[in-house]
Amino acid sequence: MITIESLTKSYGGFRAVDEVTFTARPGRVTGFLGPNGAGKSTTMRIVVGLTPATSGSATLLGREYADLPNPGREVGVLLDASAQHAGRTGREVLNIAARTMGLPKSRVGEMLERVSLTEEEAARRVGNYSLGMRQRLGIAAALLGDPEVLILDEPANGLDPAGIRWMRDLLRGFADGGGTVLLSSHLLHEIEVIADDIVVIGNGRIVAQGTKEELLAAGGTLVRAADQSALVAALQAAGLKARPGASGVVLAEAGLATVGAAAFAAGIPLTELRAADSAGLEEMFLALTAESQRDHLSAEGAAA
């Protein structure tokens, strides 16, 4: 369990993390989602005691990271896969970590196998690893102490599609075994396929949080008719929030049945009617974090 309460981090007058409150629960994968510079890494660094908070608190299993007696046995952390000593081999990195945590050497072999790094790869210097191999080694190091909690910053970076699938299954298995997983990403799709709960951050502030199902349902309905503006007008006249999106689609903030009935009552034949699902979630993500998006995409463009 990770509990974050009113966490704030200021750099001079700039608030990188602003009153962030959320909980990552056991048995669930919590996705921490936000655009570049939103404050994800800063939050995670505070949780694992690498950056002091300006105010607020972050606890793991009821205690601050610094107060955990043998942190590696309780919390597995992967913040920066490139932070490993480039001159050591993968096996050496894990051997040293195992010794620090008081674990038998046999655990290293088990973890290498678990992350699919071969004997030959484990004997190579980390400086010569590909990014994906570094991520695998970082995950092996995080899992080494058989922790209850995993904290991973952008763990899918550099993994190929098979690697992403592998990581998803690994994290699912970890959570199904009662573990708590907090992972960050700036990619909505990655979080959508992996997470049970989603926390969205923009400009240092939490802008949405809930289960994936709740957030997907909040995405509304995608509806289409030959005459887009007539459809928007009819839905609005029926008291629904509706706005035009790209390529003739209309996004309505209501359920399928309500939207369908409103169009029917107005005599407008529909060519498409479906839950917005991930398109809605993406739209919501871009809208909620719009202030912190550097590319200022229009919400309409995102719905296409």
Ligand SMILES: Nc1ncnc2c1ncn2[C@@H]1O[C@H](COP(=O)(O)OP(=O)(O)OP(=O)(O)O)[C@@H](O)[C@H]1O
């Ligand atoms: N030591 C520091 N001094 C000043 N500003 C900082 C410092 N560390 C982070 N920041 C700022 O805090 C903000 C949040 O950064 P953070 O790395 O937490 O974002 P992020 O959500 O992890 O982004 P990304 O997806 O790009 O990794 C950024 O604007 C960053 O420049």
